[in-house]
Amino acid sequence: MTTKIVNSIKYIIIFSIVLMSVIACEKDFENIGVGLVDNDLFVPKQATFEVVSYNKNVDSSRIFSNNPHLLGVTKDKNFGLLKASIVAQVNLATINFTENMSIDAVILDIPYYSTALESNSDGTPNFQLDSIIGNQDLEFDLKVYRNNTYLNSLDPENPELSKKYYSDETYSKGELLFTTSEFKPNKNDTVYIVERKFLDGDPSTVDDRDTIKPATVAPSIKIPLDTTFFRTHFIDQQNSGAFDSNDNFINYFRGLIIEADGTDGSLMTLAMSNATMTFYYSNIVLTNESESTGDLNGDGDTDDTDVPVKTKQTAIFSLSGLKTGIYTRDYTLAEDSNINTYLSNPDTINGEDKLFVQGAAGSVAVVDLLKGIGEEQLEEIRSENWLINDASLTFYVESDVDTIIPYKLYLYNYDEHTQILDAMTEFQLNQFNGVLEKTEDNKPLKYKFTITDYISEVLKSDDPLSFNKLAIKVYHTGDDPTAESDTNIKDYSWNPKGVILKGNKLASPTDEKRLKLEIFYTVNNE
Incomplete structure (x- = not known):
């Protein structure tokens, strides 16, 4: 009986010590947090950059025997x-x-x-x-x-x-x-x-x-x-x-x-x-x-x-x-009679108002971020050592009456035909996205890509990544990397669906649905 009483007292003492330690730690954390805010050492900010994007015709797609x-x-x-x-x-x-x-x-x-x-x-x-x-x-x-x-x-x-x-x-x-x-x-x-x-x-x-x-x-x-x-x-x-x-x-x-x-x-x-x-x-x-x-x-x-x-x-x-296929397209039967001009003679300097993205030997949309930011502004940003919290590209669907459109698009490094950094670092967390988002009444709205890691690397001051052109294509099974070492991207798509997206050069330059790069970042005020 005495032994049981002694053990009970011992456990009560140990529990009390642990509880007091936790309370003390919480007070320490609270004080540290207050100090950071009060000192204004780090200030969150937001920046929006224009983006130049245009169409690129895809004359043919590679067809593999084991594809659908x-x-x-x-x-x-x-x-x-x-x-x-x-x-x-x-x-x-x-x-x-x-x-x-x-x-x-x-x-x-x-x-x-x-x-x-x-x-x-x-x-x-x-x-x-x-x-x-x-x-x-x-x-x-x-x-x-x-x-x-x-x-x-x-x-x-x-x-x-x-x-x-x-x-x-x-x-x-x-x-x-x-x-x-x-x-x-x-x-x-x-x-x-x-x-x-x-x-x-x-x-x-x-x-x-x-x-x-x-x-x-x-x-x-x-x-x-x-x-x-x-x-x-x-x-x-x-x-x-x-x-x-x-x-x-x-x-x-x-x-x-x-x-x-x-x-x-x-x-x-x-x-x-x-x-x-x-x-x-x-x-x-x-x-x-x-x-x-x-x-x-x-x-x-x-x-x-x-x-x-x-x-x-x-x-x-x-x-x-072995199996292969033959795709034949006739754009003259499209409602927009200018589609051939968009695909064969794009404005690569100023960008386009419409982006035609389609699979099965169709077209992709090229995204030039560097032209939107500019070399001078790029060096200024790098010198300020931004801490990138979030960076994204959002592509709005041109018409909400379209229904036979891809459920997912894919963003990749167009210059090098490789995966963008976020596709590899986030491939298990499903943060890269590109999935079609719809309105409350189930109409197609937009595709959004989170490219935080990529932007962090190209904007950092020491040994930054090169600002390569990116591209959007129709997603198909097999595009996602299976590991972080899986850097190559298959730039074809056998998925025949297509969608028209809003580009960067809309009638109103303040149109919130125009293509743009949004960055949320933190700067050090010291």
Whole structure:
């Protein structure tokens, strides 16, 4: 009992000492804070600097095989017409061609990006197609050609490097394998019926119908290709050596060109990494009657072996090899007839009132901060040793009625094609931003970038960073650095969306929505 009392008293004494220490520390902190304020050693200030910004046309975008790929046609009031086509290699399938083969169907299957919704009232699956812009109810032309241009994985001029493919390249078209003028996206395109006509050797009758659907049901584009072509160029060429290896096959059959055309419609982002070209065919298989269901050759018994029987078979050719695309733009169909002037002849001295930012071989906005601040003022600021608390660039959307605009833009070092400092230092804190901000009634308002670290480095007096030009482009997945050492920036964007922003040269020089650099800083009054 005595021991418990002693321990209790000991803990009370220790707690009292700690509490008194904390109170004393708090008084010390309060006194220090009062001293700083009263002495006026550091004074917070704000400065606004003009910025020169102008448009830069992007003639072509680099297209990687593992990126999502664009297919379709869309007309936008701000940017005119955009047509996107796909060029893709086809890899050799596991298949043994024979003289007795009969092709029932060859189906090119390209999955949509989609989201499964609650099933329909009749129990059938229901989907929403994702990553599609434009009018999905408008039909446009879709054609599939044999590609006669070899897609080389290595750069012919330097075989140590990979070959780069861009959106303005041309490809030689071979035979036409499919054409329609009535294509539009279809969320219900989840199955395909293959009519088997050659099981009995009579192509005039349908012997069976197979319902083809994936294990996980999802919508995809299913294009029936010309079976006569594949009979002539595949089965009839089985002894040519073209099918001895995948390399031989790719050199022989160089892939497909999937071409979209028209004056309006929709533009789809497709999962080409999962696309396939599937042969549905019949072939003679030697079968043992005792393992079958009956008399296969009609001789009255069921014990014959090696009976030739027409059998349904399938071979899947993947499109997992090299893939690229073709983008074609027509700005003459935009509502603003001056867009070509903005892009091809920008005012790089005084800046522009409108900035056109669009992906998929569109345009970027170049931002010249040094022209806005000036060399003389820059040296004066550096001599004052500003402590930068916050620095930002804000880009206001030109029209709040625009709805199909990027949810995010990206700021980078235009001169060196590298990440801006804040993109690397803040990449885990999500402070760099560039995400579209909206009004209370959900209309697009502005994009804001916090560039505090970058401005701190270029304004410091000792060993400052160079004042490089910056640029704004449409963001796409992969732009964010994965680590602080990831300094390179991919200055292309496959995202086809675009937005018009207010520039620096507005009608009213005091317009608060003009592009400007805002800095909050602290100076030492000693």
